Amino acid sequence: MQEQQAVQIEPRKSLLGQVIFSSRWLQLPIYLGLIVVQGVYAWKFLAQLWELLEGLNHLTETDIMLAVLGLIDVVMIANLLVMVTVGGYETFVSRLRIDSHPDQPEWLDHVNASVLKVKLSMAIISISSIHLLQTFINASRIDEHTIKWQLFLHLAFLLSAAAIAYTDKLLAGAASAHQRH
Secondary structure (H helix, E strand, O other), X not given: OHHHHHHHXXXXXXXXXXXXXXXXXXXXXXXXXXXHHHHHHHHHHHHHHHHHHHOOOOOOHHHHHHHHHHHHHHHHHHHHHHHHHHHHHHHHHOOOOOOOOOOOOHHHHHOOHHHHHHHHHHHHHHHHHHHHHHHHHOHHHOOXXXXXXXXXXXXXXXXXXXXXXXXXXXXHHHHHHHHHO
C-alpha cells in the first residue's frame, strides 16, 4: 500500500519540478527588454557623439573631456547590459549554444552566477569611477554635499565588490576542500 502511494506522489513531484524548472522562461521577456534598452543606449551614444562633433569649435578642453567621459559612461553601461543579458540568460535560462562562433566572448566559457556577480560589481565600480571623475573635473559647479555622497557611494561599491570577491574565494576554497575529501 505504501509503495502504491509513493508511486502516486512521484508524478506530482515531477510535474511540480517541471513547472518550477520551466518558470525560468519567464525571464525571457526581461532579457529581450534589456536588448531594447541596449538599443536606447546606442541611440544615446550616437546623439551625444553628434552633439560633441557639432559643438567642437565652441567647447573648452574641459567640456570635451566631460563629453568623452559621458560617451565612455554610455559604453560601459552598454557593456554591463551585454554581460547581464548574455551571462544571465546563459546562467539562468538556457545555453546559447554558440560554442563554435568565432566571436564568442572568452568569459562565456566559464560563466556562472559567481563569475557574473564579480564581473557585474567590477562594471558598476568602473561606471561609478567615470561618474566620480566627471564630478571631480566639474567640481567647481557641483556642491560639496553631492560630491561627498558620490564618493561615499563609490566606496560602498568598492567594499561590496571586495566582500563579494572574498565570499566567492571562501566558497571556492570550501568547495575544493570538499572535493579533496
